[in-house]
Each structure stands twice: as C-alpha cells, then as structure tokens.
C-alpha cells in the first residue's frame with residue numbers, strides 16, 4: 001500500500017508532525033511550497049495570511065513532483081489560518097483532482113481550529129475520510145507527547161485499511 005503525507009507549514013509545527021507521521025507509516029512526503037513566502041511575524045503575519053484565506057487566494061506553488069493519485073492512503077496536514085486550511089492547499093486542490101481516496105486530515109493551530117476540517121472536506125469532495133486530529137502549537141507546548149500521539153493515530157489509520 002502506497003502512502004503519502006502532503007503538508008504545508010509556515011512556522012514548522014505541521015512539518016514536525018508530518019515528518020513524524022511519514023517516518024512512522026513509511027510514507028512519501030510532499031511539502032507544498034508557495035513561490036513567494038515573505039517571512040512575516042506578529043500582527044502582520046495574521047493580516048497577510050488571513051487576507052489570503054478571506055479572498056480565497058490561490059498562491060503559486062513550486063512544482064509538485066508527486067501525483068496523489070498514485071497513492072492508496074493520503075494524510076494531509078495544514079496549519080489553521082483564519083479558522084480554515086492554509087491557502088497553499090487551495091492551490092494544491094486546483095492542480096490535482098483527488099477523488100475516492102482514503103484520506104486522513106491533521107492540523108496545527110493556536111487554540112482555535114474553527115471549522116478547518118469541515119472546510120477542508122467540503123473542498124476536497126468525494127473521498128473516504130478515515131480520521132482527523134489536531135495539535136496546539138506542538139513545538140511550543142507538548143512536542144514529544146504530540147508526536148507520539150500523531151504516530152499512534154497515523155498507524156491506526158493505516159491498519160484500518162490493510
């Protein structure tokens with residue numbers, strides 16, 4: 001069974017969880033990288049990113065070298081931006097057509113995940129959703145515990161379809 005972990009991460013939290021999951025279940029990794037990503041901080045960071053979510057901006061991505069349709073199980077991880085998924089995934093979904101796949105969703109947030117999973121599933125469409133899990137800024141809070149939890153969750157998802 002081929003597994004893929006697709007993720008976007010602005011500040012490293014989602015990347016940390018994504019890499020842990022990929023290692024645990026033996027999955028390929030695909031990091032979504034917007035071509036223009038200014039390093040913003042503080043209030044400007046929320047303003048810049050929140051605006052992209054609100055206007056449904058589709059950022060230009062670096063080329064994608066893996067086809068999700070070659071995989072049997074896809075884990076997708078995003079930071080929560082303005083209570084939704086990050087714009088890099090809007091760009092990804094505009095490029096690939098993912099249908100009837102086994103999908104598991106994870107996210108990192110600062111304490112208010114809002115409707116991230118509902119919105120993500122709505123825009124992903126007809127697929128089989130096997131699970132979802134969220135973490136609150138793992139790099140700042142429960143780094144080791146969150147990683148263990150993520151690995152356990154990912155393994156259970158994998159085993160549920162073997």
Ligand SMILES: Cc1cc2nc3c(=O)[nH]c(=O)nc-3n(C[C@H](O)[C@H](O)[C@H](O)COP(=O)(O)O)c2cc1C
Pocket residue numbers: 008009010011012013014015045046047048049050078079080081082083084108109110111112113114136137138
């Ligand atoms: C533009 C922007 C918008 C954000 N919006 C939210 C939000 O609505 N709710 C929340 O809990 N955290 C929000 N955050 C915080 C991040 O989701 C959180 O810090 C996450 O762990 C970051 O993941 P990353 O390090 O992979 O980028 C936002 C961060 C940014 C940069």
